[in-house]
Amino acid sequence: MMGGRTGEEIWTIAESTEHGINPISLEVIWRGLQLREKLSNARLITVVLGAGVGDDGLAMVASAGVDEVVCVEHEKLGHFLPENHAAVLVDLIERRRPAIVLAAATTYGRTLLPYAAAKLYAGLTADCTALDIDQETCNLLQIRPAIGGNILATIETPVARPQMATVRPHSSPTPDPVDRPHAVVNREVADERLLTSLVRFTGSENLPGDEVSLANADRIVAGGRGLKKPENFRLVGDLAELLGAAVGASREAVDRGWISYPHQVGLSGKTVAPELYVAVGISGTIQHLAGMQTAHSIVAINNDPDAQIFEVADLAIQGDLFTVVPLLCERLANRRGAGNE
Amino acid sequence: MKILVAVKQVPETSKVTLDEKTGTMIREGVTSIVNPLDLYAVEKALEVKETAGGEITVLSMGPPGAERAIRECLAMGCDTGVLISDRKYRGSDTWSTSYVISQAISKLGQFDLLLFGERATDGDTGQVGPGVASFLGLPVLTYVADLAIVGARVQARRLVETGYENYTAPMPVVATVVKEIAVPRLPTLRGKQSSRKAKITMWDNDRIGADGSRLGLDGSPTRVVRIIRPKVAREGTRVIVKNEQTALGAVDQIMEFLEKRGVVETE
Numbered sequence: 001m002m003g004g005r006t007g008e009e010i011w012t013i014a015e016s017t018e019h020g021i022n023p024i025s026l027e028v029i030w031r032g033l034q035l036r037e038k039l040s041n042a043r044l045i046t047v048v049l050g051a052g053v054g055d056d057g058l059a060m061v062a063s064a065g066v067d068e069v070v071c072v073e074h075e076k077l078g079h080f081l082p083e084n085h086a087a088v089l090v091d092l093i094e095r096r097r098p099a100i101v102l103a104a105a106t107t108y109g110r111t112l113l114p115y116a117a118a119k120l121y122a123g124l125t126a127d128c129t130a131l132d133i134d135q136e137t138c139n140l141l142q143i144r145p146a147i148g149g150n151i152l153a154t155i156e157t158p159v160a161r162p163q164m165a166t167v168r169p170h171s172s173p174t175p176d177p178v179d180r181p182h183a184v185v186n187r188e189v190a191d192e193r194l195l196t197s198l199v200r201f202t203g204s205e206n207l208p209g210d211e212v213s214l215a216n217a218d219r220i221v222a223g224g225r226g227l228k229k230p231e232n233f234r235l236v237g238d239l240a241e242l243l244g245a246a247v248g249a250s251r252e253a254v255d256r257g258w259i260s261y262p263h264q265v266g267l268s269g270k271t272v273a274p275e276l277y278v279a280v281g282i283s284g285t286i287q288h289l290a291g292m293q294t295a296h297s298i299v300a301i302n303n304d305p306d307a308q309i310f311e312v313a314d315l316a317i318q319g320d321l322f323t324v325v326p327l328l329c330e331r332l333a334n335r336r337g338a339g340n341e
Numbered sequence: 342m343k344i345l346v347a348v349k350q351v352p353e354t355s356k357v358t359l360d361e362k363t364g365t366m367i368r369e370g371v372t373s374i375v376n377p378l379d380l381y382a383v384e385k386a387l388e389v390k391e392t393a394g395g396e397i398t399v400l401s402m403g404p405p406g407a408e409r410a411i412r413e414c415l416a417m418g419c420d421t422g423v424l425i426s427d428r429k430y431r432g433s434d435t436w437s438t439s440y441v442i443s444q445a446i447s448k449l450g451q452f453d454l455l456l457f458g459e460r461a462t463d464g465d466t467g468q469v470g471p472g473v474a475s476f477l478g479l480p481v482l483t484y485v486a487d488l489a490i491v492g493a494r495v496q497a498r499r500l501v502e503t504g505y506e507n508y509t510a511p512m513p514v515v516a517t518v519v520k521e522i523a524v525p526r527l528p529t530l531r532g533k534q535s536s537r538k539a540k541i542t543m544w545d546n547d548r549i550g551a552d553g554s555r556l557g558l559d560g561s562p563t564r565v566v567r568i569i570r571p572k573v574a575r576e577g578t579r580v581i582v583k584n585e586q587t588a589l590g591a592v593d594q595i596m597e598f599l600e601k602r603g604v605v606e607t608e
């Protein structure tokens with residue numbers, strides 16, 4: 001084990017949603033656990049900001065193996081008003097001076113942390129795919145792809161504190177629950193004076209229930225221009241359904257109106273890192289690869305032997321998608337049917 | 342309505358190459374463009390101006406050459422351009438960049454609506470928009486997919502993981518926008534001609550007056566310590582499908598692949 005200043009605190013921010021704690025928050029805790037191993041005497045603390053946060057959510061966080069859970073609540077923290085959330089976080093950070101603060105690189109974390117970091121003169125690195133501790137300095141090493149995935153940069157915050165980072169969803173596993181969680185759970189009420197935002201939440205529209213959100217998906221089937229016609233895009237939906245996957249798309253497919261923008265993967269769409277990414281009729285330009293090349297396994301179906309997508313594929317199926325995909329769907333459907341008997 | 346749009350000049354990512362020895366980016370010969378994601382912010386600003394009236398200021402921080410990016414936005418229909426440029430700013434991270442941009446904005450006066458791109462395609466952080474809002478003490482709406490001015494407030498629809506969230510905010514407000522918000526127009530010929538002659542305000546740090554100890558490489562909290570070129574190519578298996586028969590073989594291979602990874606249960 002390496003050294004570290006006694007009692008240093010590593011914080012992870014957990015997201016409280018109307019459906020409980022976002023499971024992505026557990027991945028960030030996993031990162032925190034790894035870092036705690038490497039910094040002796042460090043304590044791992046998870047911070048939750050919200051309103052009416054349920055006990056089960058906090059228990060789930062506690063059983064991930066953290067040392068303390070801090071839950072700050074107020075009705076004005078119920079929706080994500082960045083100014084309010086950041087004011088409470090900054091206040092907490094100034095009082096307890098953690099060495100490291102981590103959050104998931106979600107729309108929440110990627111808004112909250114830069115807003116807070118500006119006030120703190122803290123270093124902040126976006127969308128890290130790996131974190132480590134420098135053996136000599138005990139500084140946090142923040143590793144992230146940049147320039148459309150062309151490079152992998154290691155970034156350090158030598159002096160300023162805290163060292164802050166957002167972590168790419170699905171780039172880490174979730175911790176196994178511990179048998180006897182030892183975390184102290186502290187609930188406090190936010191200081192009303194910090195909550196000055198004049199922004200008002202006026203409602204939300206959730207994705208239809210059968211539509212799996214890309215960002216949270218373990219599996220994604222994505223389609224591109226190779227599908228040729230809007231009605232053919234159904235093939236991608238069918239395969240996704242059979243694999244329990246979310247539907248993704250290249251920009252070409254989105255720009256042609258075959259599917260809506262929230263499904264776009266890539267430089268000007270979403271960055272995803274699922275367990276499985278199946279690319280159907282996608283050429284794999286650098287802009288598309290930028291959004292998906294850190295997927296754990298990649299299957300590509302394309303009839304062009306030189307398609308760039310094959311360079312990142314674990315399984316490259318060189319052939320006509322209109323032959324392969326229906327056969328694959330048929331096989332999966334049969335398998336499912338057999339399983340149900 | 343006074344609108345500000347922050348645009349960054351970036352290298353065309355698809356053309357970026359690395360010096361294998363030093364691991365640094367080879368910028369020579371790489372064309373610079375307006376960060377493509379900032380064009381959505383520019384277009385939205387133009388649309389707001391068309392309905393609510395007003396004036397659009399384009400601001401960029403960068404080397405003197407970034408003037409070109411500003412002129413491109415003027416050619417699309419923006420009114421004035423400001424380039425903030427100083428050797429002291431070189432190597433600024435997102436904290437320092439946000440700090441300098443916010444200082445410059447304060448010096449420029451009051452704006453009602455401040456628009457940013459979702460992220461720059463080179464740094465790829467998306468931190469500067471919220472950072473500037475924080476320095477200015479303004480509310481921020483991020484990942485905005487739709488925006489309208491209603492009286493003295495802004496109505497915005499945020500694109501989040503689970504769908505959309507709607508908010509209203511009083512102005513002044515900062516918004517970072519996603520592609521879905523607008524389809525950028527092309528500059529007109531007349532726009533191009535007048536943008537060539539337009540006078541662009543150039544400010545250095547003497548004019549802006551940002552704290553010298555918070556600028557550039559030395560004043561930035563973060564530091565890049567290493568850059569490597571990740572190995573993208575994987576040791577993939579290639580299966581060639583020529584006809585129905587080989588297609589069935591390919592399906593077998595896919596099934597085996599999915600079984601090995603636990604995606605489907607083994608038979």
Ligand SMILES: Cc1cc2nc3c(=O)[nH]c(=O)nc-3n(C[C@H](O)[C@H](O)[C@H](O)COP(=O)(O)OP(=O)(O)OC[C@H]3O[C@@H](n4cnc5c(N)ncnc54)[C@H](O)[C@@H]3O)c2cc1C
Pocket residue numbers: 223224225226227249250251252253264265266267268269270280281282283284285286287288291301302303304307319320321322377
């Ligand atoms: C600033 C900028 C940002 C961008 N952002 C994004 C982004 O976020 N996401 C994104 O995806 N793109 C993005 N792009 C666009 C990108 O450059 C490509 O244009 C796009 O990814 C191509 O989509 P595609 O692969 O579907 O189409 P194509 O490149 O046309 O590829 C179609 C593929 O389908 C294959 N095909 C055709 N018929 C069949 C068949 N019968 N069976 C099997 N295969 C077949 C072809 O061989 C080909 O490889 C961006 C571009 C720019 C300049």
Ligand SMILES: Nc1ncnc2c1ncn2[C@@H]1O[C@H](COP(=O)(O)O)[C@@H](O)[C@H]1O
Pocket residue numbers: 347348349350376378379400401402403435438456457458459460461462464465466467468469470
């Ligand atoms: N140097 C800059 N000059 C002007 N605007 C910038 C600059 N850097 C970033 N921005 C703005 O901030 C957004 C997010 O950039 P980034 O945080 O670098 O990904 C961009 O889309 C721009 O709108």
